[in-house]
Amino acid sequence: MTVKMTRRRVLQGGASAAVLGAASCDSAPSASPDPGDVYRRLGIEPVINGIGTVTVLGGSLMPPEVTDAMVAASRNFVPLPELQERAGDHIAELLGVPAAMISAGAASAMTCGTAAAIAGDDDEKLRMLPDTTGMKNEVIQQRAHHTGYQAQMELVGAKIVWVDTREELEAAINERTALMFFLNFADPRGEIGRAEWIEVARAHGVPTMNDAAADIPPPERLHTYVEEGFDMVAFSGGKGLRGPQATGLLLGRPDLIQAARKAISPFGGIGRGMKVGKEEIVGLVAAVERYVSLDHGAERRELDARAELISQVLGSVSGLSCETHVPEIANHVPHVVVNWNEGDLGLTSEEAVARLLDGEPPIAVSRSGEGQLRISTWMLRPGQDAVVVEHVKALFV
DSSP: OOOOOOHHHHHHHHHHHHHHHHHHHHSOOOOOOOTTHHHHTTTOOOOEEOSOSOGGGTSOOOOHHHHHHHHHHTTSOOOHHHHHHHHHHHHHHHHTOSEEEEESSHHHHHHHHHHHHHHTTOHHHHHHTTOOTTSOOEEEEEGGGOSGGGHHHHTTTOEEEEEOSHHHHHHHOOTTEEEEEEEGGGGGGSSSOHHHHHHHHHHHTOOEEEEOTTOOSSTTHHHHHHHHTOSEEEEESSSTTOOOTTOEEEEEOHHHHHHHHHTSTTSSSTTTTOOOOHHHHHHHHHHHHHHHHSOHHHHHHHHHHHHHHHHHHHHTSTTOEEEEEOOSSTTOSOEEEEEOOHHHHTOOHHHHHHHHHTSSSOEEOEEEETTEEEEESTTOOTTHHHHHHHHHHHTTO
């Protein structure tokens, strides 16, 4: 039988297709694959992470609270600007800071924060970036804080002005100064500490930003740097918070945070490529909610116990000695440093790192010097400390 295709029938068919499409989106998921198989089918073997929350290994592992929230968020559409604002306000209240926004990683927070310092809340100026004609565009930074991260500010059209001493800092501040940037993990390297950096900035009315991406735990750092006087503080969402890897936080002064929100996707301009999806936004909210309710003392005791096991077993191997190191600022968790004489044992630390990574299972640890391996206990899953010990011991016996 021939069916006449009227406009009404086509529209009805389209509506039916839409309903079917929606039903398929909400249908029950198939059985979950083995977590490792999603990588093995691409020819990649999952790695035991004995380095820590490094981006090159994917940061951290998200707990169920986070992944469940992300899956739930994927089931509906929402206005992203409104979600950004509501999520930021909720996180600010949880952390006890004046304002917050979610970014596409800590590097994105740096870029958006710099855009806010240069262009302010002026839509026209924000659209001009990286053309900073007629705007303040100089960012002052200590040479001792030099890394590749300043490129995130240069994206906005910022010019980095390098200083070493307080005298140079005072002389560098002028009518073109938009921001004073501080790299927190480099604090011990520079002549000007956090308190003095803030003091000078406030005396001259210059905004400050602190890159503290990897500086939790302890949890109080999520508000103390703002309380110290930094106008903006950037954190990674995918490190200690264990949120989505492609998220970050910019915390601080409400006017600057509001301007920074305008510099990121879905708005056009400099931050359009720094997209944070609804799933990542909701996932980071869940991660922060989880983090502020955690028993951090219990978590630290577990990490200490892993470090003790590693040290006891490897320290009993002839020619090896172990010490536990807890960095004062970034990655403030136990790391076991294994020491040996490369000439006596016939194995270099470079060879040890390579052999562990080439093993089954692959184990990633870092080299901290000649005859030194550095094993972080932080991202090891339950039982993996024993696996790491077994494989490292096998290198020497």
